[in-house]
Amino acid sequence: MATSLTKGTAEAEKTSPASGEKTFLGHPIGLAPLFMTEMWERFSYYGMRALLVVYLIAGGPDAKPGSQGGGLAMPQASSVAIYSVYVAMVYLLAMPGGWIGDRIWGPRKTVTVAASTIMCGHLLLAVPGKPTFFAGLALVAIGSGLLKSNISTMVGHLYDGPKDPRRDGGFTIFYMAINIGAFAAPLVIGTIGQKVNWHLGFSIAAAGMAIGLAFFLWGTRHLNPRSSQVPTPLTAEERNSWLKKGLIWLAIAAVFYGIVGGTGHFTMNWATVPLALLGLVIPISVLLRIKRDKELSDTEQTKVSGYIWFFVAAAVFWMIFDQAGSTMSTFAEKKTADNVFGINFPSTWFQSVNPLWVMALAPVLASLWLKLAKSNREPSTTVKFAMAMFFAGVSFVVFAIPMSMATGGHTVSPAWLIVIYMIQTMGELCLSPVGLSLTTKMAPQKYASQMMGVWFLAVTAGDCVTSLLSTAGVNLDGIGVILGEAAAAALAGGAIWVNRKKIVALMGDVR
Structure with a gap:
């Protein structure tokens, strides 16, 4: 690293390889x-x-x-x-x-x-x-x-x-x-x-x-x-200010949890619930802070309003999608057959299905979008988001079927989970790359770098909702809950579809 820092300015600015390099x-x-x-x-x-x-x-x-x-x-x-x-x-x-x-x-x-x-x-x-x-x-x-x-x-x-x-x-x-x-x-x-x-x-x-x-x-x-x-x-003044704030909050947390632990009241919920609530409060606070920033132009303010629609939909999507490692993982472990053609395998293998589908389907969808774009028929961002929510909802409707079959000690075919992961991956490919691109396009100039972090906060919000539901005693394995989450995805997708003209107007020159 030291040699890199001593190179001249001309070389430091070179970012692409020269011929023969x-x-x-x-x-x-x-x-x-x-x-x-x-x-x-x-x-x-x-x-x-x-x-x-x-x-x-x-x-x-x-x-x-x-x-x-x-x-x-x-x-x-x-x-x-x-x-x-x-x-x-x-x-x-x-x-x-x-x-x-x-x-x-x-x-x-x-x-x-x-x-x-x-x-x-x-x-x-x-x-x-x-x-x-x-x-x-x-x-x-x-x-x-x-x-x-x-x-x-x-x-x-x-x-x-x-x-x-x-x-x-x-x-x-x-x-x-x-x-x-x-x-x-x-x-x-x-x-x-x-x-x-x-x-x-x-x-x-x-x-x-x-x-x-x-x-x-x-x-x-x-x-x-x-x-x-x-x-x-950071300037020396900023560094001291951040250090002081950090130490104050650390001291508050140490005193609070010291009292909770010392009085014998500490349980796991004292850790998970505050973190989950924090994961909901921070995304809302960040979006409100950006929305209320008076330094933003009217056009930037309008785009932020449009972006909130996509953010909320993404949070619902990730709430469902990320249960692949929790609700669906325990279903794979306890209620899905672990033997195919005489080959026994651990339930963790199901976690390899999504990336496999991504590698298989990403080139197909990319080619499809390109082909449709040539004839000016590529779906707009709002339509792709609505499609993503549709796929998320359908995946959990399908999930309810093997869940209803796996009763009384019966296990279901691994094909069910493979199909569910395929449907979710199709939704992921409609939402994730589009959302990343949309974020860079709709970000106010002042928050150009921070907005990528804001996009990731949609994942945080979705997962925190799942955590709070589970902590509250909601049975996420229940068919009614699974269908309720599917309905939430359908509602979010429907809201974007019905209001797509309004959202497009808020997006300004972004498509």
Whole structure:
């Protein structure tokens, strides 16, 4: 890193490889270490996530009869609440993670710290015991939040600005790293953790992140020097102010939880409920703050109003979609056959289905949109969002069918979950890439960088609703609840469809 900082200005501004320079699939060679870092980070994250709920219920009353013990023996409702809060915090922390990269450490140092933190978190998960488990879970969430925004920023640094013709292709390759890691993780980490030893599985996740960190450190010399720079560093006054505020809030939390714990009233809900409420309050507060900013032009204010429609719909979508690792995971574990053509497999393998569908369907949908665009028939953003909500709702209507069949100890065919994941993936591909693009287009100039974090907050809000429902005792396995969530998706999609002309007007020149 030191040599990168000493290079001249002309070289520092160079972001594309010269003729004869080494490349990675036709792209700047720096894409290779970023690709490998992201792939192994996703390998560790999705591997651990595949194990999370089944480990939490293992050995308890809600575990599958005859399954491996040695877990935390928690009720399923508490496990779902913990899982949902954990995923919510990963996406919530992406916003302060980006801020730290912009204001304190710079992207390169932030990713190094993030990867190290994730690795340490997985190592703590590998140590038996509740205190180490939850400490490890917190470290993985913090590290993932730090890494998410900053590694994407460094991919952008490799190219000559937004108009570089290779830029979109580079992000497409980078996106494939996510799906390769997510596909392989449940097959490796899930199998070892669920069939051999839970903590060995978490150790493999730590090893995966260690490999990713090694690739990153090896490849730092190929990254753009800008990745080592702090774009807008904090002044000494700002640093002291933030430090003071942080210490005050830390002291308040320490005193509060010290009193709760000291009086013997602490339960898991004292941790999950405040975090879930925070995950709802922060997105609402951020959107209101942006909406009320008097420095925004009338056009920007109007676009923010239009964006809120998409944000709410996305939150409903992610509320359903992210139950793949909780409600659907426990259904796969306890009520789905684990034997096909004589081959026995662990339930964590189902977590590999979504990334497999993404890799299979993404090129198909991309080609379809391109073909329709040539004849001026490509669906608008509002229509794609309505389609995404339709697919989300249909997926849970279909889910209700095998759920009604799996009674009295009967199990259903794995084909049901494979079809449900396919439907959800179609919805994901209509919403996720469109939402990312929409966010960059509708963001006010003042909040150009922060709005990507705002988009991730939709995931936070959706998962926090799931956590609060589970904590409140709502049976998320109930057919009525599943159909109710499907109805919520249909309502959100219908609202966008019915009001599409109004929303398009609010979007201004964005389509």
